[in-house]
Amino acid sequence: MMIREEMEIIFHERIAEDTYRMTLQGDLPAEIRQPGQFVHILIDQSDSLRRPISIADADTAKQTLTILYKILGRGTAALSKKQSGDHLDVLGPGGNGFPIDSITAERALLVGGGIGVPPLYYLAKQLKEKGIEVTTVLGFQHEASVFFEEEFRELGEVFVTTNDGSYGNKGFVTEILPALEGRFDTYFSCGPAVMLKAVSEKLDGYEGYLSIEERLGCGVGACFACVVQAPEGDSKGYRKICHDGPVFRTGEVIL
Structure with a gap:
């Protein structure tokens, strides 16, 4: 409510x-x-x-x-x-968040980019309370923009990337993912659509949940400023990020 x-x-x-x-x-x-x-x-x-x-x-x-x-x-x-x-x-x-009550995995991978990092912290805390092992990858533009690294480290292993290499690993979050294969059962990611698309492609075959961090219009589902396309054959044809999301299962929307 x-x-x-x-x-x-x-x-x-x-x-x-x-x-x-x-x-x-x-x-x-x-x-x-x-x-x-x-x-x-x-x-x-x-x-x-x-x-x-x-x-x-x-x-x-x-x-x-x-x-x-x-x-x-x-x-x-x-x-x-x-x-x-x-x-x-x-x-x-x-909005609709991550379905924490239905998660049964033993190991979870969290991937956040920039201002997509914040909702993953509350998620990580709740996953940890359920006894789920948490590994987190955080991506930022440069060293001055890094935040909440230590807070995530209190919950599990953390990898940090920066676009310019000024802190942590140089490059995008997707460049870390191959080294983590086999270390998680499901993944959760939050960030801009272009990052989510790259992450879901890299982690194809895994169950995942994507939270789209984009600018919204009304925020209550009354307008169509935050519409994303649904897969072909879907009866509705679209989803509203603010009302149906911002969290979607992989494959539920086209990024």
Whole structure:
């Protein structure tokens, strides 16, 4: 169930280049059912446009949820100016996340790129709680943009790649994958569609789940700004990222 409430900011800090971590407190965390869901934030009351941001962590006991976001435009730039004690109009949780309750694998591979990394952290924590071994591959542009490496290391083995080789392994996340063959039963990936397409091709034959990290329109399924094509023969012909996703099984949509 989605709810709307004024949530209080209780923590906010810069953690990497143009990247911030914010913790919000309120009743909404009790409604989160799956890792991979998102919240829709109204940053300024004078601006009617809400920004969808993935949930990176949640604690129902403390009534908190954490988001990690990158400054990409006017809205997120304004969000970065908010301080502890401020309140935000938040709608959520939205979308369908990773089906954590139905996962039966013993070993999982998580592959995240850039701002696609945040929802994988909450997923990794829940997989670990189920006794599933977690290996994570994190991809960033360069050293200054790397974040949450240590947090993931607390949950399992981690490989970091940077496009320019300034930190970790040089190249894209897909270049690490061949060395991990046989070390996982299923995989989960989040990032831009072009990265997800490359990952799913590299891991063809494995059961996988893909979370598409793309800009959304309304965020509640009312518009068609985030439509992706379904396979040929599908009766509907398309899926809405915000409503049907953002998480899809491999093969459920055409990237």
